[in-house]
Amino acid sequence: MAGGSAKVELKGVKKRFGDKVVLDGVDLRIDHGESLVVIGGSGTGKSVMIKCVLGILKPDEGQIFVDGKEVTRLRGRARDAVLRKFGMLFQNSALFDSLPVWENVAFGLIQGRGMARDKAHEMAIEKLGKVGLGPEVGALSPAELSGGMQKRVGLARAIAADPEIIFFDEPTTGLDPIMADVINDLIVTTVRDVGATTLSITHDMVSARKIASRIAMLYQGRIIWQGPTAAIDNSGNPFVEQFIHGRAEGPIKMEVRR
Amino acid sequence: MNLFAAIGRVFLLFLRETGALAVFAGDAVTGCIRPPLYWALIGKQMMRIGYFSLPVVGLTAFFTGGVLALQIYNGASRYGAETFVPVVVLVGITRELGPVIAGLMVAGRVAAAIAAEIGTMRVTEQIDALTTLATNPIKYLVVPRLVAAVVSMPILVAIADCIGVLGGYIASTQGLGFNAHLYLSNTVDNVTYNDVSSGLIKAAVFGFIIALMGCYNGFRSKGGAQGVGAATTTAVVSASILLLAANYILTNLLFVK
Ligand SMILES: Nc1ncnc2c1ncn2[C@@H]1O[C@H](COP(=O)(O)OP(=O)(O)OP(=O)(O)O)[C@@H](O)[C@H]1O
Ligand SMILES: [Mg+2]
Numbered sequence: 001m002a003g004g005s006a007k008v009e010l011k012g013v014k015k016r017f018g019d020k021v022v023l024d025g026v027d028l029r030i031d032h033g034e035s036l037v038v039i040g041g042s043g044t045g046k047s048v049m050i051k052c053v054l055g056i057l058k059p060d061e062g063q064i065f066v067d068g069k070e071v072t073r074l075r076g077r078a079r080d081a082v083l084r085k086f087g088m089l090f091q092n093s094a095l096f097d098s099l100p101v102w103e104n105v106a107f108g109l110i111q112g113r114g115m116a117r118d119k120a121h122e123m124a125i126e127k128l129g130k131v132g133l134g135p136e137v138g139a140l141s142p143a144e145l146s147g148g149m150q151k152r153v154g155l156a157r158a159i160a161a162d163p164e165i166i167f168f169d170e171p172t173t174g175l176d177p178i179m180a181d182v183i184n185d186l187i188v189t190t191v192r193d194v195g196a197t198t199l200s201i202t203h204d205m206v207s208a209r210k211i212a213s214r215i216a217m218l219y220q221g222r223i224i225w226q227g228p229t230a231a232i233d234n235s236g237n238p239f240v241e242q243f244i245h246g247r248a249e250g251p252i253k254m255e256v257r258r
Numbered sequence: 259m260n261l262f263a264a265i266g267r268v269f270l271l272f273l274r275e276t277g278a279l280a281v282f283a284g285d286a287v288t289g290c291i292r293p294p295l296y297w298a299l300i301g302k303q304m305m306r307i308g309y310f311s312l313p314v315v316g317l318t319a320f321f322t323g324g325v326l327a328l329q330i331y332n333g334a335s336r337y338g339a340e341t342f343v344p345v346v347v348l349v350g351i352t353r354e355l356g357p358v359i360a361g362l363m364v365a366g367r368v369a370a371a372i373a374a375e376i377g378t379m380r381v382t383e384q385i386d387a388l389t390t391l392a393t394n395p396i397k398y399l400v401v402p403r404l405v406a407a408v409v410s411m412p413i414l415v416a417i418a419d420c421i422g423v424l425g426g427y428i429a430s431t432q433g434l435g436f437n438a439h440l441y442l443s444n445t446v447d448n449v450t451y452n453d454v455s456s457g458l459i460k461a462a463v464f465g466f467i468i469a470l471m472g473c474y475n476g477f478r479s480k481g482g483a484q485g486v487g488a489a490t491t492t493a494v495v496s497a498s499i500l501l502l503a504a505n506y507i508l509t510n511l512l513f514v515k
Pocket of ligand 2: 046047048091169
């Protein structure tokens, strides 16, 4: 593993809903300044995993560390202080539909850091520009946007406060190939210029290859393979092989009845 | 299936529910007294909860006052006690009907709206997004609604009291042949501080119950449109029942010595 210090670390994280075990002992570390991509089939618990890190879901077992400090059971102000280090793009954007687009983007600046509204407005318009949306979009309400535009607003909101750690839950899903590449570039430059640590979830192998410094694969509640991006093509792991080539035949059985 | 096990399970469920509600209410109340308070949001919610409820509360109060006058006249005239109509209308409206009618109308309007809005935010992960933006959803969503409801309900009820008495006055003078001047002076002479203030205290408590049940059920909703619909119904029904139960308790505390 790279010599850097762990920014975020999961140790033996388990999470179940009723009888259904979703995470079954996830061990994963994200080093300072790295861009980790987690791949895995639909419904394997990728979103659940990042929600556990953010404390939106409470893990049943295991520990989570941020900057070396355990955050698993923090509450109240201590938890807010940790969350201020994070930016998060939700899979379905989760924009506040009672606020105009620009206030969505500026929300963390205004509420979290107490920035003046006109200054925050300026920043929001700038961030919207970075995701390819013009200033006129700022005044619209989220319901007036297309799905891909909503995703990009969610992206602008995630990076608006220049967080140290950013989680992207499927940043390019639902975007056209050109815009997807713009977003990939944005993630790459955010990591390089701001020095952010990122964890991205994606099914899109083109995107994964472009943004990842390291790739990990989640399967049946565990990380079954991880390694540098360059190693993904000769992982020697049949599960990874099947996934990156998108074959229906292989060790991963899709639960479909014929 | 064992009968005792079934009873035990229902009892445990009841305890868990009341416990969860109590914890939620505790969080909400401590949120009201610890900064930051979102004043702009409180103002906005006062408009939505108080101001926009005026038409419906005013209309119901007006007709209730009128009907009250008609019925009391009907009953009192059997004993030749028609002169008591203004007083009984006044006492009935300020002590009971003003707060209860306004409370039930606002429960239907506002508890439903709050539960639907917060419930939608819950199922579309907007509440999770608030958390990740280091904003406490209780403070940002619940506290403004709670404060706004507790402050606006007494104002609404004060207005409803006036309109209800006016309804009684119009029914009496137009329909029953009361002397307008006498009716008014009879009403004004009989206004007591206790009658009015007890109604306003009730109103504040009702406001708390309405906003709390709206927020609580919204927060707990899960699973898409159907879940939000269920939360909305539960919010209105539970707010109405709790409101009437609280009214009984408050009446005991305020009037039964
Ligand atoms: N709040 C919840 N309650 C119950 N079950 C849940 C909940 N959230 C997720 N699950 C279950 O956990 C499993 C993993 O869900 P998750 O959203 O993490 O999948 P995912 O890996 O992100 O999939 P996708 O790639 O399709 O987004 C799913 O089977 C889902 O049914
Ligand atoms: Mg997901």
